[in-house]
Amino acid sequence: MNKTFARSECLTDAPTHFCPGCTHGIAHRLVAEAIEELGIRDRTIGIPGVGCCVFLYTYLPIDVLEAPHGRAPACATGMKRAQPDKIIFNYQGDGDMAAIGTSEIIHAANRGENITVIFINNSVYGMTGGQMAPTTLLGQQTTTSPYGRNFQTEGYPIKMAEMLATLEGVAYSARASLHKPKNVIQAKKAIVKAFEMQINQMGFSMVELLSTCNTNWRVSPIEALDVIENEMIPYFPLGVFKERTGKDFL
Amino acid sequence: MTGKKLTKGNIALAEGAIQAGCRYYFGYPITPQNDIPEYLAKYLPKVGGTFIPAESEIASINMVLGAGASGQRAMTSSSGPGISLMQEGFSYIAGSEVPGLVVNIMRCGPGLGGISPTQGDYTQAVHGGGHGDYRNIVLAPASVQEMFDLTIKGFELADRYRMLSVILADAMVGQFQEPCRLTPEKPVVIPDKPWALTGRAGRDQRLLKSLYLGPGEQEAHNLDLQRKYDEVKKNEVMCEEKLLDDAEIMIVAFGTPSRIAKTAISMARDQGIKVGLLRPITLFPFPERQMLHHSERIKNVLVVEMNTGQMLTDVRIHSHKDAKISFYGRPGGGIPFPNEVLNEIQKALEK
Numbered sequence: 001m002n003k004t005f006a007r008s009e010c011l012t013d014a015p016t017h018f019c020p021g022c023t024h025g026i027a028h029r030l031v032a033e034a035i036e037e038l039g040i041r042d043r044t045i046g047i048p049g050v051g052c053c054v055f056l057y058t059y060l061p062i063d064v065l066e067a068p069h070g071r072a073p074a075c076a077t078g079m080k081r082a083q084p085d086k087i088i089f090n091y092q093g094d095g096d097m098a099a100i101g102t103s104e105i106i107h108a109a110n111r112g113e114n115i116t117v118i119f120i121n122n123s124v125y126g127m128t129g130g131q132m133a134p135t136t137l138l139g140q141q142t143t144t145s146p147y148g149r150n151f152q153t154e155g156y157p158i159k160m161a162e163m164l165a166t167l168e169g170v171a172y173s174a175r176a177s178l179h180k181p182k183n184v185i186q187a188k189k190a191i192v193k194a195f196e197m198q199i200n201q202m203g204f205s206m207v208e209l210l211s212t213c214n215t216n217w218r219v220s221p222i223e224a225l226d227v228i229e230n231e232m233i234p235y236f237p238l239g240v241f242k243e244r245t246g247k248d249f250l
Numbered sequence: 251m252t253g254k255k256l257t258k259g260n261i262a263l264a265e266g267a268i269q270a271g272c273r274y275y276f277g278y279p280i281t282p283q284n285d286i287p288e289y290l291a292k293y294l295p296k297v298g299g300t301f302i303p304a305e306s307e308i309a310s311i312n313m314v315l316g317a318g319a320s321g322q323r324a325m326t327s328s329s330g331p332g333i334s335l336m337q338e339g340f341s342y343i344a345g346s347e348v349p350g351l352v353v354n355i356m357r358c359g360p361g362l363g364g365i366s367p368t369q370g371d372y373t374q375a376v377h378g379g380g381h382g383d384y385r386n387i388v389l390a391p392a393s394v395q396e397m398f399d400l401t402i403k404g405f406e407l408a409d410r411y412r413m414l415s416v417i418l419a420d421a422m423v424g425q426f427q428e429p430c431r432l433t434p435e436k437p438v439v440i441p442d443k444p445w446a447l448t449g450r451a452g453r454d455q456r457l458l459k460s461l462y463l464g465p466g467e468q469e470a471h472n473l474d475l476q477r478k479y480d481e482v483k484k485n486e487v488m489c490e491e492k493l494l495d496d497a498e499i500m501i502v503a504f505g506t507p508s509r510i511a512k513t514a515i516s517m518a519r520d521q522g523i524k525v526g527l528l529r530p531i532t533l534f535p536f537p538e539r540q541m542l543h544h545s546e547r548i549k550n551v552l553v554v555e556m557n558t559g560q561m562l563t564d565v566r567i568h569s570h571k572d573a574k575i576s577f578y579g580r581p582g583g584g585i586p587f588p589n590e591v592l593n594e595i596q597k598a599l600e601k
Contacts, residue, residue: 041450042449042450042451042452043449043451044449045447045448045449047316054461057455057457057459061450061455062449062450062455063447063448063449063450063455063456063457064447064455064456064457064458064459065315065316065319065346065447065457065458065459066342066346066457066458066459066460066461067312067315067342068312068338068339068342071308071309071312071315071338071339074304074308074309074310074312074313074315074316075312075313075315075316075319076316077276077302077309077313077316078274078276078312078313078314078315078316078317078318078319078320078324079316079317079319079320079447080316081274081300081302081313081316081317082274082300082316082317082320082321082322082324083320083448083449086448086449103305103306103308103309104305104308104309104312106305107304107305107309111302
C-alpha cells in the first residue's frame with residue numbers, strides 16, 4: 001500500500017490540548033511540515049507567546065524559549081542578533097500580538113528583524129475564556145463584550161497583516177485561513193514563503209492565520225468554519241499584502 | 251581603553267561590560283545613565299558586538315532574555331522608571347533561569363521624580379519588583395573602580411548561577427570621575443552553557459520556560475530556585491569591613507553614603523570617637539553573618555542611606571537582638587554631608 005501522508009518528523013505524536021474543532025493543531029502541523037521541508041529543524045528555535053500556543057514545545061520537537069505575554073518579537077530580536085545563522089520564529093495569538101504586544105511587533109517589523117512570525121487570529125482571547133480582543137469582530141459577543149463589540153466604545157477590529165505591510169522593514173506579510181482544505185494548502189504555502197524570506201535574509205516575515213475558537217464562539221466546530229467564511233474573511237481579506245522579491249532595501 | 255585613567259563611573263561600567271565579553275546591549279534612553287548606551291553604541295560594533303536602541307525598556311529586557319537564552323552575555327541599563335517597566339522581564343528571566351545583567355543608575359522617585367542621586371530602588375532590586383518567588387544578585391558599587399570590577403563580576407555570577415545580576419548604583423557613582431584601572435583583575439573566562447538554545451543539532455530538544463502547570467511542578471521549581479539562592483548566599487557575599495575592631499559604633503551604608511561615612515568616620519576618630527563601617531557590596535546576598543557578628547559586639551549601629559530607610563529593614567533583621575539601631579536618611583536627591591553623619595553618630599551614642 002502506498003503511503004500518501006505521514007506525520008511530519010517535526011511534529012510529535014503527543015495528543016494536543018486544543019479543544020476539538022480548534023484549528024491550532026492544523027497551524028502547528030503546517031509549521032512542522034514547513035520546517036521539515038526546508039530542512040531547518042536542527043537550527044530552528046521557536047518562541048511562542050502566552051495563550052493556547054504556549055505549549056508549542058510539546059508538539060514541535062525543537063528548542064523553545066517561552067516569552068512573556070506579547071514580548072516574543074523582542075525575545076526573537078535578541079536571539080536572532082545573537083545567532084544570525086539560526087531560524088527564529090514567533091508563534092503568537094491575537095491578544096498576545098495585537099493587544100499587549102503591539103509595540104514589540106511593530107518595532108521588530110520596522111527594524112526588519114530577520115525573523116518569522118506566525119500569527120493566530122481567532123478574534124478572542126482563547127485560553128482565558130473568550131474575552132474581547134482587538135481583533136473581535138463588530139457585533140461579536142464575547143464574555144467582555146456581552147452586548148456585541150461596538151465601534152463607538154471598543155473601536156474597530158485591528159488588521160495586523162495590512163498594518164505591518166506598510167512598514168519598510170517587512171519582507172512578507174500575508175493572511176491565510178485554516179477553514180477549508182484549499183485554504184489550508186494556501187496557508188502552508190504562505191508559511192513556507194515566510195520561512196524562505198528568513199532563510200534568504202530578506203527581513204521580517206509574518207503570516208496571519210484566521211483560526212477557529214468554536215469553544216469561546218459558542219458554536220459547533222462545523223459552524224465555526226462558516227463563521228470564518230461568512231464573518232471573518234469579509235472583514236479580514238485573505239491575500240499577500242507585501243512580498244519583497246529582491247534585496248531592494250539594501 | 252586599558253590602563254589607569256581618570257574615568258566617569260558610567261563609562262567604567264560600560265568598558266567593564268565590553269571587557270567581560272558582553273557583546274549585546276539593548277536599551278532605551280533615560281537620565282542619568284545615558285553615557286552607558288552612548289559609549290556602547292560607539293564601541294560595541296568595533297568588537298563585533300550588537301547595539302540596539304530598543305523601543306522601550308520592556309523590549310530591552312526581553313531582548314536580553316533572547317540573547318541570554320542563546321548563551322551570550324547580554325545587558326541593558328536604565329534608571330528608576332525604566333527599571334519599573336522591566337520588572338516583568340526580571341521575573342521571567344528568574345523563572346526560566348537565563349543569565350543577564352541590568353544596570354540601575356538610580357534617580358529619585360516615585361514617579362518621574364528627579365534625576366538627582368538616590369537609593370530609593372533598594373527594596374525593588376533586593377526584595378522583588380517583579381511577581382513570584384525569586385531573587386536577583388544585586389551588586390552595589392561605591393567607586394568608579396567598582397563600577398568596572400563589579401560589572402565583570404556581575405556577568406561572572408550571572409553565568410555561574412543562571413540569574414540576573416543587577417548593578418545598583420546611585421547617580422553620583424555613575425557620574426563622578428576617579429582614577430580607574432581599566433583592566434580586569436583576573437582573566438575573563440566565559441563558561442560553557444550546556445543549556446543554551448542553539449538549535450537541536452546532534453542533541454535533544456532544550457527548553458527555557460517558566461510555566462509549570464502539573465501538580466507539584468511549580469513548587470518543585472520554586473524549591474530548586476531556593477536551593478540555588480541558598481548557594482549564592484553561602485558563597486558570594488561581599489562586603490567591606492573597615493575600622494571595626496575597636497569600634498564602639500558601626501555605620502552600615504552602601505554606595506555613595508558609604509563614601510560620605512568614611513569622611514565622617516575620620517572626623518569622628520579625630521575627636522576620639524571610635525567608629526567603623528560595614529559596607530555591603532552585595533545587597534543580595536546580604537552580609538547576614540557579618541552583620542550579626544559585628545553587631546553582637548558593637549551594639550550601636552547607625553544605618554545611613556539616601557532614602558527613607560530601605561536597607562534598614564535588612565539591617566534590623568540580621569543584627570544581634572540587643573543592637574541599638576539608628577537611621578539617618580536623605581531621600582529625593584538629598585545627599586548627606588559628612589558633618590550631618592557625624593552629628594548622627596554623636597546622637598546615636600548619647601541614646
